[in-house]
Amino acid sequence: MSVWSFDYRPHRRFVSPAEAKPQIWRLCFGLVLGAGLFLVLSQLIFGSLFRVMTPATVEAILADGQTGQTTAGMLIVLLQLGLLTVSAGLVAFMVHKRSPITLIGDLTQARRQFVVVTLAMVLLTAVLWILPPWDFGDPIQRNMATGRWLLLLPVALIAVLIQTSAEEILFRGYIQQQLAAKFKSPLVWMVLPAVLFGLGHYMPSSAGSNAWTIALWATVFGVLMADLTARSGTLGPAMAVHFVNNVSALVLVSVPDEMSGLALFVLPFGLGDEAQMAAWLPVDFVMILVSWLVARLAIRA
Template sequence: MPPYSAHQSFIAPAVPTAALWRVIVGFLAASAIYLLLNNLLFTLVFNVTGPQDSSFFDDLLSGKTPAAMFLLLGSFALMTLGVTIVARVLHQRSFASLIGPLGLAVAQFSAVVRLLVVVSVVIFLLPPWDLGDPLVPNLEVGTWVLLLPFSLLAVFVQVSAEEIVFRGYVQQQLAARFKMPLVWMVLPSFLFALGHYMPNELGENALIIALWAGVFGMLMADLTARAGSLGPAIAVHFCNNVAAIVIMSMPDDLSGLALYLTPFSMADTEAVRAWLPVDFALMFITWLAARLAIRR
């Protein structure tokens, strides 16, 4: 069986409206809807909270508290809403068609998460990982445990939105128009990487971190094409972001839900760069594990 045979059924709903102009207009429209609704949401929040000092809004926008993180991660539901509106209006497609067969997606998501939990435990136990200095405690354990179900749900909302947009909508529509994987794997991954290129926040490492995101996107595109649903890609993205947001975050931004903080920040260019090869290796390990879990 060809490795991407399942991809044909996954992209089938996109075939009737596969004109290139539609995906270009659709992506721009979905982005505009998301940005507009996101701006309205945060304007409403700022109006409700009333006058505050600048540090309050800085902490809110950088995710330094649990409440801020729930707001930031939850706002990704607006991204899902934007692409759902575009799929319905511009392509006469349902939201479910962006995910693939729901039963299959759920089963594959569960299988991949179970295996990645085992892989993560093995990786944690076997080598003597060393970040240079001890991890810095962030949330109290009791508070972290109490928030954990809501934290996992918030991360799921965030990663699902990104996968639905890039591996769902954009990949489906491009694959329905172009048969070459070079198009439907690389272009959505480039857009995904572009969204992670943040030179102001990431400094000298901005380009290599964007490259990491681009490679991650292509691996998720491969998983999606093999699986015939977004289940495995959402699972890998979910486990990756739980590790980076809920378990061990960097102290710069998005640290409000983390149990621990790393002993270095994004400003420590060399320390971050030294850890990136390990991060790349872990990305490939999780991709291979996900492929094993779905046996494709």
């Protein structure tokens, strides 16, 4: 089958568990309930941890968690987002009367597709690092000693996997499934979750005039991940692309002003450097398109 095929028959199997309770009011209620559960779980977990810490330590951790510029702050950001998985699973069970596992699809197939696409993405990333250009206009800067980075690497990979899986389970799992159970048009179940995903990446205080460009980039990324999910019938490929992409952006080379607490290197410019960021966003956009094509090729194997 061609890499350009838009045969979405596997998506029907992926969506079928949502068809028993497809009402839009359930989806809306589920999103509100999920947001509430996320906040309650965050408060319970982090509130319990903070109670055994000194006020000064709590204040420092909360400050770090705003930007992710330290290791502790970055881990807090990533692991807290992982609670989206728990809240989405609870909503699926309580509101839609279905197993949380159905948000991922067939687990055996999802696992196999995740491994295949991850290997393909790692190979692509290695090739992109080898090929010119070898910098971003100026040399990238070391952010962390190699020895410390290697010690943190297993924890960093697990944290990024938790974060990216949670986002895929919420947007391409829960929201996409429930919309597709009610609406047949991809313009609804593919685009609407992607728009919500893009709005979550709108950061005018950090990105300035590039904020809408970054939000648009995230929206297109969401559409491409929705396509991979519909094409494969599981969240495996989307999770893999999202995981490797975020490892590249958060663990290998990050921006210096935000989300750099786990990165080995940082870029020579930050989100606030509007001109330089604007010049490189199209390159990043092309890399995402290439990643999508590589993932489509991988799931044909």
